[in-house]
Amino acid sequence: MNFIKNNLANALTLGNLFSGCVGAIHLITGDYTVTGLCLIFSLVLDFFDGFVARALKANSNLGVQLDSLADMVSFGLLPGLTMFKALEPFGNTLAGIDFPFEIQYLGLVVTLFSCLRLAIFNIDDEQKYYFKGLNTPSNTVLIFGLYYAFQEDQSFGFLFDNAGILILLTFVLSWLLISPVKMIAMKFKSMKLKDNYPKLVLLIGALIILAVFRTVGIPMVVIYYMLVSMVFQKQLTS
Numbered sequence: 584m585n586f587i588k589n590n591l592a593n594a595l596t597l598g599n600l601f602s603g604c605v606g607a608i609h610l611i612t613g614d615y616t617v618t619g620l621c622l623i624f625s626l627v628l629d630f631f632d633g634f635v636a637r638a639l640k641a642n643s644n645l646g647v648q649l650d651s652l653a654d655m656v657s658f659g660l661l662p663g664l665t666m667f668k669a670l671e672p673f674g675n676t677l678a679g680i681d682f683p684f685e686i687q688y689l690g691l692v693v694t695l696f697s698c699l700r701l702a703i704f705n706i707d708d709e710q711k712y713y714f715k716g717l718n719t720p721s722n723t724v725l726i727f728g729l730y731y732a733f734q735e736d737q738s739f740g741f742l743f744d745n746a747g748i749l750i751l752l753t754f755v756l757s758w759l760l761i762s763p764v765k766m767i768a769m770k771f772k773s774m775k776l777k778d779n780y781p782k783l784v785l786l787i788g789a790l791i792i793l794a795v796f797r798t799v800g801i802p803m804v805v806i807y808y809m810l811v812s813m814v815f816q817k818q819l820t821s
Contacts (some may be wrong), residue, residue: 598624602621606661676746712819724804
């Protein structure tokens with residue numbers, strides 16, 4: 584019984600990793616619906632592994648390491664591959680200039696900075712009730728959400744019709760991953776309204792966006808999340 588208790592959270596983390604691997608495979612083959620389902624599954628497992636570990640008092644150094652390694656695939660490799668796929672149609676040409684390599688490889692910069700962000704998070708004791716920089720799951724939802732909406736009905740075509748904009752987006756998001764900008768974390772210090780006002784504004788706004796825009800609203804929620812976080816910078820550390 585103790586074995587199950589001590590390893591249940593780790594099993595959920597490994598489930599996150601497995602789902603991320605499957606999602607990456609289907610992304611490469613162009614089955615974006617399955618990738619989206621895998622991403623959702625990974626997000627759910629990523630949330631509950633920490634919740635279960637705390638509830639069962641089964642926190643361990645092994646669990647911390649497993650969590651980062653799983654996230655590196657589900658929320659590091661996956662967004663990088665998405666940018667890789669998005670840049671694939673442009674070959675080695677950018678702004679009329681021919682490069683000696685396929686520019687799609689620049690999309691993997693997201694993967695490199697996701698790795699850096701996860702490593703920084705593991706050694707930063709300040710990020711208990713807020714994040715410094717954009718967290719990797721939100722970054723993945725934004726990138727894949729934009730790409731999925733484009734594949735489904737050509738939404739956000741202005742992004743995916745221009746290699747320069749895609750590369751700019753790649754580098755901006757990569758910087759945000761390791762930036763000092765504080766971002767809301769859905770962890771509660773208390774049940775007092777004043778301590779949770781930014782979270783309530785985020786939650787209510789996100790529900791409205793999803794109700795109005797549905798699938799297209801998913802990446803818009805992440806953008807809204809970043810904007811709300813920037814507005815409430817002072818409150819996040821108070």
